[in-house]
Amino acid sequence: MTTLTGPRLPPRSGGAPRQLVVLLHGFGADGNDLIELGRAWQPLLPDAAFVSPHAPEPCIQGFGRQWFSLTFRDPHERWRGVNRAAPALDAFLDAELGRLGLDESRLALVGFSQGCMMALHVGLRRPRRLAAVVGLSGLLVVEEGKGPDSLRQAIRSVPPILLVHGDQDDVIPVEALFLSTDLLAGAEVPVEWHLSAGTAHGIDEGALHHAGLFLARGLTGRSSA
Structure with a gap:
């Protein structure tokens, strides 16, 4: 299994991390593409590591990098892809939580595009909430031809979820x-x-x-700095 690594931001407060936010980039990017989101959210989450x-x-x-290959010629490739990539991401999350001495109640996943697919897939299947x-700008991947009943059977925990999309998105409509x-x-x-107009x-x-407000509410119980 591939061991994942990428850029990190320590807590802005200078103390030990009290929360962990894991940012999952999209197809053809890498970890450097999203780490700046952490800087934008540090005022709301000064005790969080990113x-x-x-x-x-x-x-x-x-x-760049990919969580899984996308040719758009096979309707099953997303489903196979999220399942194939999930063990490496789960192992990374376990290692980061262990390293920081935190549990899932202090963990948030943020994914963009293909990273959104991974965040939703893994987040609903972690044993603890x-x-x-x-x-962000992604979708929930389910097995081709299956619906909510199949998803319900696979869910192991139900975290708070926010989906955000641009109404002019020409990559993932x-x-x-x-x-x-x-x-x-x-x-x-x-x-x-939330729908981002234009x-x-x-x-x-x-x-x-x-x-940012959603993360702060979930991780700290606060909706503002």
Whole structure:
């Protein structure tokens, strides 16, 4: 199994970490792409450590990394991909929590695009409930042809979930947001969502703001600095 690593930010407070936020990048990027989100959220989470691991595979595009290959020719490739990549991510989360002396109640996952797919897949299957999962410009992956009943049977814990999407996204269309929220609702998983008006496949200031408040609420019980 590949051992993941990537850039880290220590707590802004200078003390020992009291929370951990793991940032999962998208297809063709690497951990450096998202670590700056941690700097943006440090005022809300001064006691949190941030880490943004590089995905385990070189991207088939020839640059960056991928959690799994995407050719868009096989309707089953996302499902196979999230399942294949999940053990390495789970092992990374276990190692980070152990290293910092924290448990899942102090852990949040934030994923962008393909990283969102991984955050949702793993976050719902951890044996203990996470503090928060934020999915940015991505979707919930389920087995082709299966629906909420299949998802419900796979869920091991139900963390607070926020999904954010741009209404002008031309990579993963905004319909993915509504399909994902419907699947989660059908599996009896509460979910909040935010639509970023005029935003393509990216993270605007509104998304950054709403996600930061959501993380602070889940990790500290506070909704503001």
